[in-house]
Amino acid sequence: MQGEADSFNSKEMKASKLIALALCALFAGALSSCNTFLGMGRDLQQAGEGIEKTVYRN
Numbered sequence: 001m002q003g004e005a006d007s008f009n010s011k012e013m014k015a016s017k018l019i020a021l022a023l024c025a026l027f028a029g030a031l032s033s034c035n036t037f038l039g040m041g042r043d044l045q046q047a048g049e050g051i052e053k054t055v056y057r058n
Contacts, residue, residue, distance in 0.1 A: 030040065 031037075
């Protein structure tokens with residue numbers, strides 16, 4: 001029984017590490033494309049303004 005529990009915990013740890021690594025990679029990619037948090041905020045604001053213009057135009 002103990003062997004099965006260790007195997008399950010090992011698989012669970014691998015999955016959680018993989019998820020954490022994927023989230024870190026996603027976050028790092030988002031930051032590197034915008035260069036800074038301020039840049040990311042400006043990019044999001046411009047994207048929102050573009051969506052608003054499109055909505056009001058139609």
